[in-house]
């Protein structure tokens with residue numbers, strides 16, 4: 001570290017000599033030529049200030065500089081670069097431009113070869129007008145030894161460029177973090193074999209030339225050389241080590257670097273920033289794109305999208321057709337009048353109040369303001385005024401209680417409202433546990449009603465928050481109970497008015513048909529749909545069960561929440577008790 005700092009300070013103290021000479025434009029070139037013409041006549045005074053230092057003696061150092069160009073900060077040393085700015089200096093001496101900032105006491109020297117290899121001032125040597133490939137001579141002192149080296153410089157001295165180089169102050173070498181260029185070759189990108197003067201000639205740590213330059217006719221023309229690129233590379237390397245032998249980039253047949261770069265950018269290739277030392281070269285991933293495809297979509301995505309969208313469309317069309325079919329149902333006048341009489345369907349509370357119901361009570365429509373029932377019916381319904389008591393639960397058929405009482409079972413899908421209906425029938429809220437989570441009732445629960453009737457709450461089937469094997473066990477138990485229980489007088493098969501019948505419902509119906517178990521359809525949650533839809537659902541189910549023999553009519557429609565249709569259901573079930581005696 002101290003070596004590095006020491007080196008830097010020494011560089012500041014005029015120990016660094018840059019070989020920078022550039023003709024940025026034709027104007028510069030012309031000026032250079034005019035200067036060369038006057039070489040024999042002595043000094044040429046240029047417009048602008050002259051800066052002179054104690055080192056500004058051509059005899060002292062043959063390299064002078066011309067400071068018209070932009071900054072060059074290839075080494076990342078801004079101070080060095082700043083020296084290159086300023087007005088043109090007086091040209092003195094035979095073949096030199098000479099100027100330095102006396103204030104900074106720093107000396108730079110510029111020199112160049114002409115196309116014939118002659119040495120003349122101003123560094124047109126590397127690239128001529130294009131100075132991106134130019135080099136500069138740097139004199140450093142390291143470990144007491146003076147060492148000169150050729151460093152590449154650029155026209156643009158941006159930091160971006162300087163990032164590509166790393167100057168090792170200890171070894172005196174320059175590492176260029178730049179990879180060989182990728183060239184598109186009939187579908188594939190390949191690394192070119194070109195010699196990058198900045199990488200080859202800049203003194204790598206291993207000191208070896210890495211690749212060979214191709215001697216193109218253009219190169220030969222430019223360089224006026226025999227075109228053996230290996231030789232050039234070696235020569236370049238030697239220039240770094242032995243800086244007295246200065247050279248011209250074009251002289252050795254290297255094509256213009258910047259123009260190559262521009263061309264490669266146009267072709268779409270890009271440089272990968274890999275140190276060219278010992279690291280393996282990375283290959284860029286190449287995506288082949290159909291030039292005629294302007295959709296900007298990947299093929300796989302398109303297929304996936306298409307499949308998904310078609311599936312969705314089919315599902316949607318089926319759903320639409322189902323809904324359309326449902327809307328097309330024309331309920332019979334009998335069903336419509338039943339719905340209206342029992343205030344089934346979604347109703348406004350204000351409407352219920354106007355009808356004489358107390359909406360402050362739970363299930364207000366079961367709170368009869370004036371009874372239209374006959375005395376006999378009232379007595380029969382009274383059975384549901386008795387206390388409901390739980391007396392048995394069965395997970396397996398062997399746990400069933402003795403079939404002493406007539407039984408009415410409530411079956412249906414999970415969450416359809418079975419347990420709630422038991423509560424609303426007896427108006428004893430909370431005796432049977434309910435939940436908005438499907439699958440709460442997991443055993444067959446037996447409830448006694450005044451030792452006259454047994455109400456049975458069955459576990460639901462279909463979707464439930466339970467393991468599949470557990471649900472399968474419930475279903476088997478229900479099927480067994482429904483098909484074999486001798487005391488079972490009626491199964492109330494509950495169907496959600498909103499969703500209608502599902503395949504599992506049909507399965508149970510088929511079973512009951514086979515076992516000749518009497519069942520009655522009860523539409524639940526009628527308060528969730530419009531009255532007309534209640535009637536449509538009733539009509540739809542009635543139609544589908546037209547040919548069934550064990551089904552008991554009429555179909556019941558209830559709402560445990562509003563209490564609508566509960567009284568009618570009570571009347572129907574009370575008759576079972578009566579006839580069972």
Ligand SMILES: Nc1nc2c(ncn2[C@@H]2O[C@H](COP(=O)(O)OP(=O)(O)OP(=O)(O)O)[C@@H](O)[C@H]2O)c(=O)[nH]1
Pocket residue numbers: 412413414415416417418419420421433434435436437438439440441442458459460461524525526527528558559560561562
């Ligand atoms: N809106 C409305 N909700 C109801 C009605 N009946 C029941 N519910 C609600 O439906 C949900 C399920 O009721 P449950 O009586 O537990 O249904 P279940 O059929 O016994 O369900 P499982 O025991 O899981 O098979 C509860 O949140 C009830 O509040 C009704 O008539 N209308």
Ligand SMILES: [Mg+2]
Pocket residue numbers: 418419420433434440441457
């Ligand atoms: Mg339940």
